[in-house]
Amino acid sequence: MPKSKAKARPGATHIEAVKERFPGAVQDVNWAAENQPVMTVKADSAPVIIEYLYYQRGGWLPVMVGNDERPLINKFALYYVLSMEEEDRCMLQVRVEVPADTCEFYAVSPKVPAAVWSEREVQDMFGLHAIGIIDNRNLVLPDDWPQGMYPLRKDAMDYRYRPAPTRDIENYEFLKDTQGRETTTIPMGPMHITSDEPGHFRLYVEGEEIVDADYRMFFIHRGMEKCAEARLDYDAVSFFAERICGICGYAHSVAYVETIERAQGIEVPLRAQYIRAIMLETERLHSHLLNLGLVCHYSGFDTGFQHFFRVREKAMDLAELLTGARKTYGYNLIGGVRRDILAEQKLETLRLIGELRDDVSRLVAELISTPNFINRAKGVGVLDPKIARDYSPVGPLVRGSGFARDARWLHPFDGYKAIADRHKPITADTNDVLGRTLVRAGEVNDSFDIIEELLSAELPAGPVLNDKFDIVPGKFALGWTEAPRGEDVHWSMIGNDQKCYRWRAKASTYSNWPVLRYMFRGNTISDAALIVGSLDPCYSCTERVTIVDVTNDKEQVVTKQQLENYCRTRRHSPLDM
Numbered sequence: 001m002p003k004s005k006a007k008a009r010p011g012a013t014h015i016e017a018v019k020e021r022f023p024g025a026v027q028d029v030n031w032a033a034e035n036q037p038v039m040t041v042k043a044d045s046a047p048v049i050i051e052y053l054y055y056q057r058g059g060w061l062p063v064m065v066g067n068d069e070r071p072l073i074n075k076f077a078l079y080y081v082l083s084m085e086e087e088d089r090c091m092l093q094v095r096v097e098v099p100a101d102t103c104e105f106y107a108v109s110p111k112v113p114a115a116v117w118s119e120r121e122v123q124d125m126f127g128l129h130a131i132g133i134i135d136n137r138n139l140v141l142p143d144d145w146p147q148g149m150y151p152l153r154k155d156a157m158d159y160r161y162r163p164a165p166t167r168d169i170e171n172y173e174f175l176k177d178t179q180g181r182e183t184t185t186i187p188m189g190p191m192h193i194t195s196d197e198p199g200h201f202r203l204y205v206e207g208e209e210i211v212d213a214d215y216r217m218f219f220i221h222r223g224m225e226k227c228a229e230a231r232l233d234y235d236a237v238s239f240f241a242e243r244i245c246g247i248c249g250y251a252h253s254v255a256y257v258e259t260i261e262r263a264q265g266i267e268v269p270l271r272a273q274y275i276r277a278i279m280l281e282t283e284r285l286h287s288h289l290l291n292l293g294l295v296c297h298y299s300g301f302d303t304g305f306q307h308f309f310r311v312r313e314k315a316m317d318l319a320e321l322l323t324g325a326r327k328t329y330g331y332n333l334i335g336g337v338r339r340d341i342l343a344e345q346k347l348e349t350l351r352l353i354g355e356l357r358d359d360v361s362r363l364v365a366e367l368i369s370t371p372n373f374i375n376r377a378k379g380v381g382v383l384d385p386k387i388a389r390d391y392s393p394v395g396p397l398v399r400g401s402g403f404a405r406d407a408r409w410l411h412p413f414d415g416y417k418a419i420a421d422r423h424k425p426i427t428a429d430t431n432d433v434l435g436r437t438l439v440r441a442g443e444v445n446d447s448f449d450i451i452e453e454l455l456s457a458e459l460p461a462g463p464v465l466n467d468k469f470d471i472v473p474g475k476f477a478l479g480w481t482e483a484p485r486g487e488d489v490h491w492s493m494i495g496n497d498q499k500c501y502r503w504r505a506k507a508s509t510y511s512n513w514p515v516l517r518y519m520f521r522g523n524t525i526s527d528a529a530l531i532v533g534s535l536d537p538c539y540s541c542t543e544r545v546t547i548v549d550v551t552n553d554k555e556q557v558v559t560k561q562q563l564e565n566y567c568r569t570r571r572h573s574p575l576d577m
Contacts, residue, residue, distance in 0.1 A: 011037035011090035014057055018049055025049060032093065032477045033262035035411070038079070040095040043105055050080055050094055051111035058086030060392045060405065062480075062489045063506040064108075064118035066126045068154040070100050072474075076128060078105060080115065081478060081489060085410050091478050098128055107133040114392035117514055125152040135175075140218045143171050151226055174202045174214040183211050186525060201532075205525055213520035213528075217513060228503045234260060234471065234494055237503060238332050241490070244505055246327065247287045250279055251483035252490070252505060253332040258413065258479030259492040259503075260334050264471060268414075272336035272464040274454050277415030279322065279331060280481060281447040285356070286315035287484030288440045288447075291536045295437050296367065298530040299376040304367055311359040318352050321345055336465035346455055357448045364441045377434040381519045381531035384431065394511045395486020396443070397535055400436035402429040407482040415454050423450070433534040440536075471498065483508050485536050509537050 015037060019026050025045035032038050041049055053059040059082040069077045076098035084090050098105045107130035109116040119130045120139035127150035130136075138145070176183075188201035200216040224244065228237045241256040242249035254276055261268055289312035296304030316326045322345060323329035331337055341349075367373055383393070383401045392398075398405050406425035408416045426442040428435030476493035486508030495501030512535050519531050 009037070010035035011084065011088060011092050013088040014053060014084055014090070014092055015039055017057065018052070021052060022049055028095075032475070035090045036093065036262070036478055037090060038093045038095055040097065043096050043098070046080070046094060046096045047106050047108045047111045050082070050108050050115070053082050053084070053092065053094070054112045054114075057084065059084050059092070061112055061114040062392060062394070062487055062511060063491075063504070064115055064122070065491045065502070065504040066118075066122035066128065066152070067493070067502045068126060068152065071154055073097070075100055076103065076126060078122065078128075079491065080108060081491070083407075083411070083487075085405065089410060091411060091480070093478070102129075103127055104129045104131055106131050109134045113390045113514075114511075117510065124150075126150050127153065137173060151223070172216050174216070176202075176204045176212045176214060178204055178206075178211045181206050181211055188528060201528070203520065203525060203528060208524040208526070210520045210523050210525065210528065213517050215513075215516065225503050225505060229500050232500070233498050234492075234500050235334055237492075237500060238334060239330055241505060242328055242330070242332070244507060245483075247290065248283055248483040248485060248488070248508075249328055250283050250331065251481040251488050252507070254280065254414070255479040255481045255488045255490040256492065256503070256505070257332050257334045258481075259477050259490050260471075260479075260494070262479065263475040263477035263492070263494070264469060266335050266469045267466055269336055269463045269466055270460045271340070271462045272466075274415035274418070274459050275337050275341055275464060276332070278341070278451055278454050279319075279329070279337075280414075280483075281450045282315065282319050282322065284447050284484045285444060286312055286319065287536070288444050289315055289360070291440055291484075291533070292364075292367070292437065292444075294533050294536075295377070295433070295530070296373070298533045299373050301367075301370060301373050301376075304363070304370070304373070307363055311356065311363060314352055314356050314359070318349060318356075321348055321352070333465060333467075335467050335469060336463070338465070340464050341455070341459070346459075349455060350452065353448050353451055357445070360441075360444055364444075367441075368438070374434065376530070377437060378430070378432060380433045380523055380527050381534050382431045382522070383515055383519050387515055387518045391515045392511055393486070393515050394508050395482075395484070395536075396436045396439040397486065397512050397515075399425055399427045399439045401431045402427055405487075407480050407487045411480065413480065415458075418458055419450065419453055422453075433530055436534045473501075476502075485509055486511060509535065512537065 009031060015029055018039065022045055025042050026039055027042060028040040030038050054061060061080065062083055063081050065079040065081065067077045069075055078096045078098060080094040082092045082094060084092050096105060105128060107119055109119050110132050113134065116135050117139060119133050120135060122128050123130055124139055124141040183204040183206050186203040186205050188203060202214050203210050204212045224240065228240055232240055238253050238257045242253040244252045289308055293305045293308030293312065296302065296308060320326045322341060323331050323339065331339065383397065385401050388398050388401045388403060394405065404425040404427050409420050409423055409425055412420040423446065426439050426446060428438050471494055473494050473496045476491065479490045481488050488508055489506045491504040493501045516535065520528065523531060
């Protein structure tokens with residue numbers, strides 16, 4: 001009998017297509033994990049290769065990861081992560097090596113605009129120079145940050161504590177394309193009544209119409225990646241990652257631990273995988289109910305706001321029932337979860353889900369039958385599908401513009417793998433605030449179904465934690481989750497000291513901010529808060545702490561005890577402890 005042909009590894013067809021299309025451009029190929037091929041390419045070929053994979057082979061670009069690999073190979077490295085979502089689905093990494101002497105690489109953003117924020121960030125944080133980048137402004141670092149200080153470089157001399165500010169006035173260049181129309185500048189922020197976090201928006205208006213807009217973020221960058229790499233063991237980062245966001249922190253924790261589990265080949269018990277999916281859907285419930293309430297508030301329907309927040313409390317009760325905490329659960333470990341779901345918790349969960357389903361159905365029916373809300377949301381904040389395709393936004397934002405992008409079903413993970421054939425992404429084709437609202441309402445009902453499925457008939461018996469594994473330095477991999485706001489993607493590599501050599505945490509809002517400028521255009525000033533709210537944005541989770549005594553030019557590592565004393569006594573500075 002003839003021998004059967006061996007099945008190709010995930011992503012192999014894309015790699016072969018690149019080799020055929022660009023002879024000699026591929027330098028090396030390996031797999032970081034089963035469905036995570038890594039293709040190292042020549043630096044001058046990277047832009048056209050990524051453009052080909054992105055537009056002609058169904059790829060999307062969640063993030064690019066910069067890594068200082070000079071201690072390893074005497075070069076920097078960039079990893080362009082492509083979510084291949086048509087044939088041969090995988091998470092493909094296109095790797096580019098950057099010479100340490102020139103620190104220059106060819107920008108991908110002129111070919112694929114979705115890369116622009118990541119390329120701006122590696123310029124700030126690693127001191128690399130993207131030749132031909134479409135936007136050369138600082139992204140993360142303040143405008144007065146001195147030249148030559150690059151926080152994420154490994155050489156200790158490359159990063160020092162920030163000195164005193166060098167300028168007293170803001171000099172960030174806000175962009176505008178008013179096409180010759182005479183406009184007035186309307187500032188929103190950095191502090192604004194419609195937002196609980198700082199973001200500086202500039203609206204360029206003619207009368208009431210927004211002609212163009214630009215914005216400045218990263219006012220509250222917390223340096224979490226640097227802290228994890230410098231001070232935390234790899235297993236502690238699972239708890240640290242949960243502090244990235246106050247709403248979808250569990251999604252970040254899952255994404256992080258899966259980077260380690262996949263890179264190290266750690267087998268997670270099936271029961272733990274199901275429990276993770278149940279908790280991710282619980283988090284989706286309280287997040288979406290919060291945003292449904294806020295969209296009511298932004299559109300002047302405060303009765304709806306009050307009722308959605310009333311019902312949301314039951315989702316918070318559900319989280320507390322399963323984990324012991326309403327938020328920041330401390331639930332995840334590498335290799336599984338810390339707590340099982342007991343029989344009585346299962347019964348109470350199913351009861352609460354039944355109540356929530358009835359409550360939400362009534363509220364959503366009332367919301368979409370309220371003419372004032374429909375008139376307020378329809379046609380507002382349009383995200384053109386072409387802009388969406390160019391910039392790779394995620395979550396209800398992109399699904400509201402007709403794209404069926406949802407990591408739970410495109411790249412199933414944990415308990416979602418068992419039910420992926422029964423579900424599909426919920427989409428809308430109106431491209432506006434109304435469409436994004438309807439997507440979230442639909443996903444709430446879908447979450448009810450998922451939790452009931454995983455608990456009622458699917459939940460397998462067995463352990464919830466595998467702690468029998470060894471860690472091998474130098475391995476890296478991706479982890480991802482479909483957080484309520486969209487796809488979170490993490491990348492990590494373990495070093496020789498049981499710490500993360502490099503950890504990159506990409507929040508969903510990071511992918512969604514770049515398209516906001518296009519969503520503002522053609523709307524009125526009064527629409528601005530509603531449009532921003534329809535992103536369901538998180539500022540600080542986008543922006544991922546250093547104590548400096550500027551007056552005395554003093555640097556000091558603050559101990560855990562000093563921080564605790566500072567919190568108790570509220571002294572001027574922990575350095576006074």
